[in-house]
Amino acid sequence: MSTTPDQKPGSANSGVTDAENSIELKEIEGLSQSQIVRRRFFRHRGAVVSMIVLAFIIVLAFSAVGFDFAVFGISIKTPGWWQWTWSNIPTPVDGGRPTLSLIPEWLGGAGLAFGPHPFGQDQIGRDIFAVVMRGTQQSIVIMVVVGFIATTIGTVIGAVSGYYRGWVDSVLMRFTDVIITIPLIVIGAVLGLAFGKLGAFVLAIIIGLFTWTGLARLVRGEVLSLREREFVDAARVAGASDRRIIFKHILPNAIGVIIVNTTLLMAAAILLETALSFLGYGVQAPDTSLGKIISENQSAFATRPWLFWWPGLFIIAIALCINFIGDGLRDAFDPRQKRLPSARALAKGERRDRNAARARTFGGTTSADGVGRGFAGDALDGDDLRPRGGGYDAARDPKKDDQ
Secondary structure, eight states: OOOOOOOOTTSSTTHHHHHHHHHHHHHHTTOOHHHHHHHHHHHOHHHHHHHHHHHHHHHHHHHHSOEEEEETTEEEEEOOSSSSOTTOOOOOOGGGOOOOBOSOGGGTSOOSBOOSOTTOBOTTOOBHHHHHHHHHHHHHHHHHHHHHHHHHHHHHHHHHHHHHOHHHHHHHHHHHHHHHHSOHHHHHHHHHHHHGGGOHHHHHHHHHTTSOHHHHHHHHHHHHHHTTSHHHHHHHHTTOOHHHIIIIIIGGGGHHHHHHHHHHHHHHHHHHHHHHHHHTSSSOTTSOOHHHHHHHTGGGTTTOTHHHHHHHHHHHHHHHHHHHHHHHHHHHHOTTOOOOOOHHHHHHHHHHHHHHHHHHHTTOEEOTTSOEEOTTSOBOOTTOOSOSSSOOOGGGOHHHHHO
């Protein structure tokens, strides 16, 4: 019965692992924590592409039809570059069919054309492009506001509960359990019916007050672990207050968990708003949202399917972009996530380590490309102890040792 010897660092069996670690440490050498996180995030191609797509959607939605915001007596209106607004009712063109054409003429299509109504028109003649842009604005506003409010409440409650423990932890966690036991869709339906007419911003505030529970539990668990670390004890000895320890020492070390779960909250918020608006409990008329567009035109699914294509496409695109960005942030903040180097990088790392060890053995140095150099600046040739390019070294001549 054969046994496998333990692989120790530097042994032949663990050469690949040592090379991976060497490459990883070489890449992050001299970088700050923020630079390491940024470097890892931009290596996640899905997250970078999603960030670009999401930025394009946001710019398109808020610039096309302008921004009309009114809440608590504050009104902000900006004009857009598109010829129609989401409330205009122009004359139907070609039965309301989309005028957008992406198939060139040489492929049998109508050629590349945008037209006056690229997404088509609904039954009463409204331009669907303008309506979808307005619905995208509302969904993005709800997503951002819910994410901000839920993150703030969940972080504070989770941090206080995990830091103080005892009766404070019991009270806050029992209150969290009560909120969790109520189905979110029921809370959203009741509150949406009551506050939906006040606009997307107010609806987002109400939803955000009930979607923080999951993040609070995660932050509590992270704080329970961090509060026992040495740097927290050092802050206490230095006389730091509890508030400073929580917000200046503990929470910055839990920022990875907070940011990643914030993106998940934002993606869930836009899907919740879509579901509520589709059921008639979300954003109320005369305003609109992506879910409300689908709900209003569900009877025309067989005759005008394009009324469902575009709002559904934007819902899926926004939700996927947020999830991919969250995935990239998780990989960037988690130190256990390592990028596997290529075979070429591994071979180069192993060659550099061998040449460095050989140079140390024979008293030389190692150049930037990993090639060993002797005292005279010449490369050593394999097992030959004499430099190839110059000076004979009698002290290293094996024939002299035989004599």
